[in-house]
Amino acid sequence: MASSGIIVFIFTVLCICAVKSGFVKVECKAENVGQYGQQSLLECVVKTGQFVTDPTIRMVAWKKLNSPEDEGGLVLGFHRGKLDRPKRGYMFAEPTWDEKNMNVSLLITNTAVADDGDYKCMVITDSGDGSTVTTLKVQAKYSVPTVYSIPEKIVPNSESTLICESRGGYPQGTIRWFVEEKHDWTGSSKMEAKQSDDGLFQLTSRLSLSRGSTFSKYTCAVFNASGGKENEKTFEMPPPPPSSLGGIVYDTPHMIVVRPAGTILLLTVLFSNFSQSGIRENLNLNQPDPS
Numbered sequence: 001m002a003s004s005g006i007i008v009f010i011f012t013v014l015c016i017c018a019v020k021s022g023f024v025k026v027e028c029k030a031e032n033v034g035q036y037g038q039q040s041l042l043e044c045v046v047k048t049g050q051f052v053t054d055p056t057i058r059m060v061a062w063k064k065l066n067s068p069e070d071e072g073g074l075v076l077g078f079h080r081g082k083l084d085r086p087k088r089g090y091m092f093a094e095p096t097w098d099e100k101n102m103n104v105s106l107l108i109t110n111t112a113v114a115d116d117g118d119y120k121c122m123v124i125t126d127s128g129d130g131s132t133v134t135t136l137k138v139q140a141k142y143s144v145p146t147v148y149s150i151p152e153k154i155v156p157n158s159e160s161t162l163i164c165e166s167r168g169g170y171p172q173g174t175i176r177w178f179v180e181e182k183h184d185w186t187g188s189s190k191m192e193a194k195q196s197d198d199g200l201f202q203l204t205s206r207l208s209l210s211r212g213s214t215f216s217k218y219t220c221a222v223f224n225a226s227g228g229k230e231n232e233k234t235f236e237m238p239p240p241p242p243s244s245l246g247g248i249v250y251d252t253p254h255m256i257v258v259r260p261a262g263t264i265l266l267l268t269v270l271f272s273n274f275s276q277s278g279i280r281e282n283l284n285l286n287q288p289d290p291s
């Protein structure tokens with residue numbers, strides 16, 4: 001008999017708890033996106049059952065979870081009618097929030113990479129309590145890449161490297177290379193991603209140009225974590241300096257063979273308006289043999 005009494009008692013307690021918490025729900029937008037350095041909103045509202053009139057909030061706790069099992073660190077709290085140890089830069093999104101306002105959204109004033117992750121919003125009202133986990137995805141846009149070569153002056157017919165850098169992005173993105181604006185040349189490159197103290201990524205990609213590389217344009221494009229192109233920069237191969245013309249074979253705009261002693265001849269070619277056949281004749285007829 002005593003045991004059935006206990007069972008009835010437990011059952012009653014369970015029912016009361018279920019009804020009590022069943023009247024209150026914290027409804028949040030499942031995923032919120034925030035831009036680095038700007039304001040982020042984690043939207044949550046408290047919903048009460050239809051029989052609850054004029055509910056009052058007794059406690060709110062916004063916690064940042066570092067892992068799913070984690071208790072979390074308090075970033076904004078309301079308890080016994082006043083704010084409880086709010087972290088700097090975290091506040092209720094409603095400017096004049098009070099215990100009668102069911103919009104308990106959290107505003108992060110200056111979003112940092114460290115703000116990325118899960119948050120738990122716990123609310124206790126005079127008609128029950130509820131809690132929900134919501135996520136903030138922080139994004140930062142990558143800068144327009146800078147592209148430079150090593151060596152700085154590309155010596156035709158010797159090895160060189162193009163280096164592309166883009167910084168200040170989050171989450172980690174990728175750099176891809178294109179030649180002549182369309183052919184994907186990423187396979188010849190190697191990318192490195194470094195995270196700075198503020199959590200933002202710096203991407204560096206090195207593209208090796210083999211001897212006799214003939215493309216005139218190399219484009220470096222930076223893509224964000226979801227594959228959207230953010231920025232790009234095109235590197236135009238410099239025309240070879242006249243002083244290093246010895247023994248070089250050009251393929252643009254037309255094939256002209258020049259030997260060291262032919263430098264003056266080439267300048268003549270560049271600055272006058274010979275027909276193609278005229279150039280050939282000049283080269284063949286007038287070129288002295290250096291050997």
Ligand SMILES: *[C@@H]1O[C@H](CO)[C@@H](O)[C@H](O)[C@H]1NC(C)=O
Binds near residue numbers: 041043093094095
């Ligand atoms: C909650 O308050 C914020 C800030 O005022 C507002 O942007 C948001 O739309 C509100 N949400 C709801 C559901 O009222």
Ligand SMILES: *[C@@H]1O[C@H](CO)[C@@H](O)[C@H](O)[C@H]1NC(C)=O
Binds near residue numbers: 139224225228
């Ligand atoms: C990536 O870029 C696309 C297009 O610009 C944008 O819609 C998307 O939100 C960006 N994603 C991230 C993670 O930055």
Ligand SMILES: *[C@@H]1O[C@H](CO)[C@@H](O)[C@H](O)[C@H]1NC(C)=O
Binds near residue numbers: 273274275
């Ligand atoms: C250059 O030569 C072509 C023919 O070979 C001629 O049509 C053209 O007008 C010339 N240009 C100049 C600037 O003299």
